[in-house]
Amino acid sequence: MRHSDLSKMGVNRRQVxxxxxxxxVGAACAGLLPGxxxxxxxxxxxxIKSLIGTAKASEGxxxxxxxxxxxNGATVPLRVVVDSxxxxxxxxxxxxxxxxxxxxxxxxxxxxxxxxxxxxxQTRIRLGKTQNVHAVAxxxxxxxxxxxxxxxxxxxxx
Numbered sequence: 001m002r003h004s005d006l007s008k009m010g011v012n013r014r015q016v017x018x019x020x021x022x023x024x025v026g027a028a029c030a031g032l033l034p035g036x037x038x039x040x041x042x043x044x045x046x047x048i049k050s051l052i053g054t055a056k057a058s059e060g061x062x063x064x065x066x067x068x069x070x071x072n073g074a075t076v077p078l079r080v081v082v083d084s085x086x087x088x089x090x091x092x093x094x095x096x097x098x099x100x101x102x103x104x105x106x107x108x109x110x111x112x113x114x115x116x117x118x119x120x121x122q123t124r125i126r127l128g129k130t131q132n133v134h135a136v137a138x139x140x141x142x143x144x145x146x147x148x149x150x151x152x153x154x155x156x157x158x
Contacts, residue, residue, distance in 0.1 A: 038128060039105040044098050047105045048136055048146070051096050057136060057146040062095075064135040066149045073127040073153040082119035082137045082145065086112070092119035094138045101131030128156045 048057070065079040082092045091114045097107040110121050119137065127133070134148045 038101050038103060039099070041100045041132070044100040044105040044132075044134065047098055048096070048134060051109075052136060052138060052144045055138075055142060055144040057144040059145070059147060061145040062135055062137045062147050064133065064147050064149050066133055066151050068150075069152045069154065070127060071154050073129070073156045075124045076127050076151060076153075077122070078125050078133070079120070079122045080110075080135045080137075081121075084119050084139070086114050086116060086118055088114050089140070091116075091140045092137050093140055095119065095121060096134075096136040096138075097125065098134040098136065099125070099127055099131055100134070101129045102127065107133075127151055127153045129153050 061083045063079075063081045063083075065081070066076065070076045078097065080095050080097070082095065084090060084092045086092065092112045094112070095110045097109070098105050099107050107125050108123065112119055125133075130150070130152045132148045132150050134146060137145045139145070
């Protein structure tokens with residue numbers, strides 16, 4: 001969720017940080033309990049729609065690199081590369097990462113400008129179980145590109 005979205009809901013930074021601390025304890029405890037709720041593919045798709053609005057997402061231009069099998073879901077390497085000249089007239093504005101089977105589908109959003117030089121992100125993510133991971137790129141001209149990869153998780157990380 002963006003800072004501006006939180007502000008509209010009347011939530012300030014201190015409240016978010018406090019909730020994150022409490023949320024970390026709750027998440028740690030929830031991991032010990034069976035049957036913790038997981039997002040569904042439909043919820044992940046709804047989240048994508050909320051991020052891109054009415055734009056139609058096309059396949060191509062975006063590469064999502066993940067291992068086919070993750071031995072440890074707590075630290076899964078991820079790389080996203082978008083083919084873009086990164087000029088003022090044509091650049092990637094945002095890359096969104098969504099995981100279908102995590103407790104919350106939104107994993108991360110990365111924002112770019114032409115000064116970023118290239119749209120290439122590497123990080124590690126947590127995956128709770130075997131699932132599809134989606135990458136969605138929103139371009140400066142309003143076009144949207146997407147792809148997805150399935151990752152088989154042997155030991156969940158959420």
